[in-house]
Amino acid sequence: xxxxxxxxxxxxxxLGRRNxxxxxxxxxxxxxxxxxxxxxxxxxxxxxxxSNSEGDLIDHIQAHWGQVDGIIINPGALTHYGYSLKDALxxxxxxxxxxxxxxxxAREEWRRHSxxxxxxxxxxxxxxxxSYTAAVEVMAGLLRDRQEA
Numbered sequence: 001x002x003x004x005x006x007x008x009x010x011x012x013x014x015l016g017r018r019n020x021x022x023x024x025x026x027x028x029x030x031x032x033x034x035x036x037x038x039x040x041x042x043x044x045x046x047x048x049x050x051s052n053s054e055g056d057l058i059d060h061i062q063a064h065w066g067q068v069d070g071i072i073i074n075p076g077a078l079t080h081y082g083y084s085l086k087d088a089l090x091x092x093x094x095x096x097x098x099x100x101x102x103x104x105x106a107r108e109e110w111r112r113h114s115x116x117x118x119x120x121x122x123x124x125x126x127x128x129x130x131s132y133t134a135a136v137e138v139m140a141g142l143l144r145d146r147q148e149a
């Protein structure tokens with residue numbers, strides 16, 4: 001069974017309270033339940049982690065080095081300046097899918113650039129909590145393709 005980390009950066013723990021017009025009304029726990037359900041249907045084992053600290057996210061990635069097959073990450077505001085996080089994702093040497101609840105490309109100019117994007121296989125943004133379930137489906141397919149190659 002493929003093993004995937006689902007990482008969430010700063011302020012994602014405030015889902016359901018934080019600007020529902022952009023981020024939706026579901027809490028992170030509710031989103032994680034939807035994501036877990038999708039993972040179960042795809043035969044993917046998930047491990048969830050959220051932190052408001054870049055260092056904690058890096059430590060978590062490093063603690064799982066060699067133990068996971070992929071990473072799905074919503075870096076939150078670290079999307080725009082998290083170079084240390086980017087390095088940790090590169091060092092993980094597994095496929096990375098970047099996820100955003102809102103469409104970062106339709107927001108303020110400073111939100112449109114991701115320092116993570118060129119590290120990731122791809123980016124899914126703008127579909128609310130469904131961005132995560134889409135990322136699980138994509139990741140499962142990528143990992144199946146790798147096994148078949």
